[in-house]
Each structure stands twice: as C-alpha cells, then as structure tokens.
Amino acid sequence: MVTLAEVASRAGVSISTASRALAGRGEMTTSTRRRVQAVARELGYARVPSAGGRPSGSGRLLDLVLTGYHTAYADEVTAGARSAAADAGYDLVLTEERDDPRDDWPVRIRRRGSSGVLLGLITPTANQLGVLAEAGIPVVVMDPVADSNRGLGSVRTTDREGAADAAEHLLDRGATTFAMVNGVPAYRFGRARREGFISALRHRHPSIEVPVIDASWASAEAHPQMVDLLRRVPEGERIGVFAGSDAMAAGVYAAAAAASRRIPDDVLVVGFDDIRGARWLTPPLSTVHQPIRDMAGTAVRMLADAATGEALPAEPVVLPTRLIVRGST
Structure with missing residues (x-):
C-alpha cells in the first residue's frame, strides 16, 4: 500500500505539504499542488474520506x-x-x-x-x-x-437597465435636479447601476451634473453629505435621488428628515433590490425589483x-x- 511519505518523497516536498496539497488546504503554488497530485495518481495513492478526501459518490x-x-x-x-x-x-x-x-x-x-x-x-x-x-x-x-x-x-440581473428605468421615472415625475447614493466597495453591479442611472439622465440632459455620494451597501444612516446636499436644493425644486440599494435609500429618508425635506413633495427617492423592508418605509419606497x-x-x-x-x-x-x-x- 502506497503511503503519504512515499508521495511526499517522490514529489520532493514534506509530508505535511503533501497532506495539505491533497486535502486542498493551505497556501502553496499551483505547480506544487499539481505536482503532488500527479505523483499521488501515478503511485495509486488513495486518501481515506475521513482524512479529507471527497466521499465516494455524491450526496443529495x-x-x-x-x-x-x-x-x-x-x-x-x-x-x-x-x-x-x-x-x-x-x-x-x-x-x-x-x-x-x-x-x-x-x-x-x-x-x-x-x-x-x-x-x-x-x-x-x-x-x-x-x-x-x-x-x-x-x-x-x-x-x-x-x-x-x-x-x-x-x-x-439587468443592473444597468434597472438604474436607467429609475432615472427615466424620476425625470417623468418632475425631478429638476438629481443625486445618487452609491455603494462601497465599488462592486460590478454598483458600477453598472451608476453608469445606467447617469447615462439615462444625460441622454435627455447632456450637460447634467449628478453628485454621487458613497456609502456602505447596508447603510441606513443619514450621511452628512446627503443632508447638506438636500439643504442646498432651492425651494420649489424637486430632487430625484437614486440609491444603489434599499438600505441606502432608507438612509436618504433619514437625511431628508434631518434636512426638513418631505418625501415625495421635495425629495423623490428610488431604491434598488425590493427587499421586504422597502414597502414598510413611510412613505413606501419606489424601487427597482431585483428578482433575488x-x-x-x-x-x-x-x-x-x-x-x-x-x-x-x-x-x-x-x-x-x-x-x-x-x-x-
């Protein structure tokens, strides 16, 4: 019966390295891991399931x-x-x-x-x-x-298209200025939502400027930047805010309250995800439904x-x- 020590010796590594390579544990170069595995196959070394190998057959x-x-x-x-x-x-x-x-x-x-x-x-x-x-x-x-x-x-999902739908909706509802709350880290879907939202606005208003406020994806806090932005919106204008997640949209609600702005009279808000809490906000949140x-x-x-x-x-x-x-x- 072939032993682990024989595999390690033939592969030129220690027994512990050979064990980790065959179990998929630890950090090592791909070439080392593959060399150990190739030697094990060549020698006919078989690991017992209890030692870390995959059980024979696949469970349901x-x-x-x-x-x-x-x-x-x-x-x-x-x-x-x-x-x-x-x-x-x-x-x-x-x-x-x-x-x-x-x-x-x-x-x-x-x-x-x-x-x-x-x-x-x-x-x-x-x-x-x-x-x-x-x-x-x-x-x-x-x-x-x-x-x-x-x-x-x-x-x-169609992140870019969903964000573009949010932009078109805010335009159609009479928003005259715009802002976005975007998630950090800047994941792929966050970048797509930002690009989709801003591109759709610029398709109808090529010179429009859209301030983007970064926030944690799960943040529902009122960020000082958003409070300050809302306070600077002139009376009579309606700002349309798109948040890259419903949790961040809840933060926009808190910021609007802190800035003495009313939703939807002064501030129009659209989120993204349509998680269960979206309809429990006051007023209930318009959002882009992601079919999670x-x-x-x-x-x-x-x-x-x-x-x-x-x-x-x-x-x-x-x-x-x-x-x-x-x-x-």
Missing part, C-alpha cells in the same frame, strides 16, 4: 455559501435556493464564509460530498476554487462582484443539472429587473 446536497445570514438579502437568497433545491430533490446546506485565511469551507464541502456550490456576493480565492474543481464540484456565482466570471457559471429569489432558484437548477453531467452555461444567465412604483415618488 447543495451548499449555499454567503458571508452572513442576518440580512434581508440573505433571507431572499436562502428562500429561493431552498425551494429550488427541494424541488430538485436536494437538501440545502448553509455555509458561512469567515474572513479568515484558515477558513476551510471548500474542504468541508468536499468532505460531505456536496453536488454543487452556490456562492453569493463572494470572491473565492484560486486555491478555494481549486479544491472544488479537483473534486469535480460545480460552482455557480450569484451576483458576481467582478466583471470576469473566472470560468464559473453565474446568474445576475428567482436568481437563487435559477442558480440551484443550474447546479442540479450540472450534477447530472450537463455543462454550466458559458455566458452569464441574466434575469430582468422591473420598476416598482410606490409612495416615495
């Missing part, structure tokens, strides 16, 4: 990996993924990514024999993706934060198909947004 499991499960967005993703997984005959495992280089969630996923992984708002490292690829576990990214999908399946549950469900169905041998789509799957008009406009 799909993993949803998010950075947290305590937001309205995460609730929507989980609900959509859970329903689609059940319909396809799979159980859904909730895995939380921790901001810790020692976090071995891909190894844990491989050990339990998951049939596929749905990543939400996460940028996995090359090593993490390597662990899943080596085990033959398909990956789909929902709402990728970067323009490149790195060869993975992905599901997204449908996006998660679509991603799960892609994974279920991939588990049967079907290739993941090479191009992103894009689901449409739609404008929801409520009391804030």
Whole structure:
C-alpha cells in the first residue's frame, strides 16, 4: 500500500505539504499542488474520506455559501435556493464564509460530498476554487462582484437597465435636479447601476451634473453629505435621488428628515433590490425589483443539472429587473 511519505518523497516536498496539497488546504503554488497530485495518481495513492478526501459518490446536497445570514438579502437568497433545491430533490446546506485565511469551507464541502456550490456576493480565492474543481464540484456565482466570471457559471440581473428605468421615472415625475447614493466597495453591479442611472439622465440632459455620494451597501444612516446636499436644493425644486440599494435609500429618508425635506413633495427617492423592508418605509419606497429569489432558484437548477453531467452555461444567465412604483415618488 502506497503511503503519504512515499508521495511526499517522490514529489520532493514534506509530508505535511503533501497532506495539505491533497486535502486542498493551505497556501502553496499551483505547480506544487499539481505536482503532488500527479505523483499521488501515478503511485495509486488513495486518501481515506475521513482524512479529507471527497466521499465516494455524491450526496443529495447543495451548499449555499454567503458571508452572513442576518440580512434581508440573505433571507431572499436562502428562500429561493431552498425551494429550488427541494424541488430538485436536494437538501440545502448553509455555509458561512469567515474572513479568515484558515477558513476551510471548500474542504468541508468536499468532505460531505456536496453536488454543487452556490456562492453569493463572494470572491473565492484560486486555491478555494481549486479544491472544488479537483473534486469535480460545480460552482455557480450569484451576483458576481467582478466583471470576469473566472470560468464559473453565474446568474445576475439587468443592473444597468434597472438604474436607467429609475432615472427615466424620476425625470417623468418632475425631478429638476438629481443625486445618487452609491455603494462601497465599488462592486460590478454598483458600477453598472451608476453608469445606467447617469447615462439615462444625460441622454435627455447632456450637460447634467449628478453628485454621487458613497456609502456602505447596508447603510441606513443619514450621511452628512446627503443632508447638506438636500439643504442646498432651492425651494420649489424637486430632487430625484437614486440609491444603489434599499438600505441606502432608507438612509436618504433619514437625511431628508434631518434636512426638513418631505418625501415625495421635495425629495423623490428610488431604491434598488425590493427587499421586504422597502414597502414598510413611510412613505413606501419606489424601487427597482431585483428578482433575488428567482436568481437563487435559477442558480440551484443550474447546479442540479450540472450534477447530472450537463455543462454550466458559458455566458452569464441574466434575469430582468422591473420598476416598482410606490409612495416615495
């Protein structure tokens, strides 16, 4: 029987390095990891499942990996993924990514024999993706934060078009000046929403200036810049504000109150996402509905198909947004 020590000796690495390479753990060069794996295959070395290898056969499991499960967005993703997984005959495992280089969630996923992984708002490292690829576990990214999908399946929405719809709506409702609250970090979808909103305004008013205030994606606080901007709007003008998320739109409500401006009389507000809290604001928030549950469900169905041998789509799957008009406009 071939031992790990023999594999390590032939590959020219330590036993601990060989173990980490075969388990997908730790940081090392791709060439080292591949050399160890090639030697293991050549010698016929077989790892036992309990030591970190993928169990033989695939369980009827799909993993949803998010950075947290305590937001309205995460609730929507989980609900959509859970329903689609059940319909396809799979159980859904909730895995939380921790901001810790020692976090071995891909190894844990491989050990339990998951049939596929749905990543939400996460940028996995090359090593993490390597662990899943080596085990033959398909990956789909929902709402990728970067323009490149790195060869993975992905599901997204019409961010640019949705933001353009928000701009057209604010123009049609009589806004005479405009502003945008944009999310940081500047993810792919945030850039698309900013470009879509400003481009649509400039299509009708080429010389228009649109101040952009940066805020945390989950921020619902009144930012001093927004309060100051609203106070400087002359009496009789209506400012149209587009926020890149509903949480940031709630911050615009707070800023309007602090600046003694009324929604929708003085300030028209449109958000993006249509999470459950949007309709509970006073007045209820007009927003661009992002089909979060449908996006998660679509991603799960892609994974279920991939588990049967079907290739993941090479191009992103894009689901449409739609404008929801409520009391804030």
